[in-house]
Amino acid sequence: APDGEVEDYSLEIIAPTPGDLVLSEFLSNPEGTDGGLEWFEIYAAAAFDLNGVQVGKDLSSLDPLVTGNECVSASAGDYILIANDLDTTLNGGLPPVDFVFDFALGNSAGSLVVAYEGAALDSMTWDTSLSTSGAAANLDPDFFDPLLADDAANWCEATLPYGGGLQLGTPGAANENCPIAPPEGECLENGRFRPTVTPTLGDLVISEFHANPDIVDDADGEWFE
Numbered sequence: 001a002p003d004g005e006v007e008d009y010s011l012e013i014i015a016p017t018p019g020d021l022v023l024s025e026f027l028s029n030p031e032g033t034d035g036g037l038e039w040f041e042i043y044a045a046a047a048f049d050l051n052g053v054q055v056g057k058d059l060s061s062l063d064p065l066v067t068g069n070e071c072v073s074a075s076a077g078d079y080i081l082i083a084n085d086l087d088t089t090l091n092g093g094l095p096p097v098d099f100v101f102d103f104a105l106g107n108s109a110g111s112l113v114v115a116y117e118g119a120a121l122d123s124m125t126w127d128t129s130l131s132t133s134g135a136a137a138n139l140d141p142d143f144f145d146p147l148l149a150d151d152a153a154n155w156c157e158a159t160l161p162y163g164g165g166l167q168l169g170t171p172g173a174a175n176e177n178c179p180i181a182p183p184e185g186e187c188l189e190n191g192r193f194r195p196t197v198t199p200t201l202g203d204l205v206i207s208e209f210h211a212n213p214d215i216v217d218d219a220d221g222e223w224f225e
Contacts, residue, residue: 011071016048016116022149023112023124024079024139024175025158028105030092031134031166037092038105039083039136039171042114042122043144044074054115055082055101062115065099081172093163095172107131122146132157136169140178142188154180 026040040055050072054062065082066072074080082099085091105112108131113123129152130137136158143154156178158169170176186193206224213221 013049013051013071014047014073015052016046016121018121019146020044020046020048021053021074021114021121022139022144022146023114023122024141024144024149025136025169025171026105026112026124027136027167027169027171028110028126029107029131029133034104034107036084036090037167039081039091039094039097040101040105040112041171042080042082043175044076044078044080045144046076047074049073050080052117053121054118056113056115057103057111058113059115059118059120061103062113062118063101063103079172079174083171088163092167095162098172122149124149126152130155130157134167135159136167136171138169138175138178140180141175142177142180148192154178156180 022043022045024041024043027038030037051066053065055065056062080098081094081096082101083091083094083097084100084102086097086100088094091097106126109125109127110131111123111125114121126137137155138158139149140154140156143149143151148154156176158176160170160176161168162171180188182188182193185196187196209224210222212218215221
């Protein structure tokens, strides 16, 4: 740097924008005593820095995830795990925890919000339908979008055990698909239901078939196209 000037080595923070992250899973009602066993997960749909990201029950009670001045980044596809305790012997056998939080999640009803410098990026509210004892609430991965995630119909109870097997969920890992039935006459495409396109006369034709296999039994070798 020229004499008398100070070189600036600071890096600009890559701030998350709406759609870059989504609350994807949470355990608000652990089997047994809740203390130390609650957790939630944030899915990163894009790369961004976690500096400035806040979590809380609502916008009036936000806590920062990163408390130091070191850059902490998330990559697209990351599952960020936030729990009551870093110690796996105290948090129910969770995999490595990224951050901790010190507020309690509501059992029969509750809410969570993820914000950046006070502005909400995603939020979730729930009732007893998503707070079964010992089972995490799991967002279907086809609905990893802040707007689609607001619909409780896109969530389901987790079924896979973790840790000692007392709790169910996929903390810090890919979510399970939920058994979501489409509305009559619709199918799922890119996270949204759309009307199915019904084939009409001439749209398809039986083009080939094998009705009399030789090497294997008919039941095993028959096919058509």
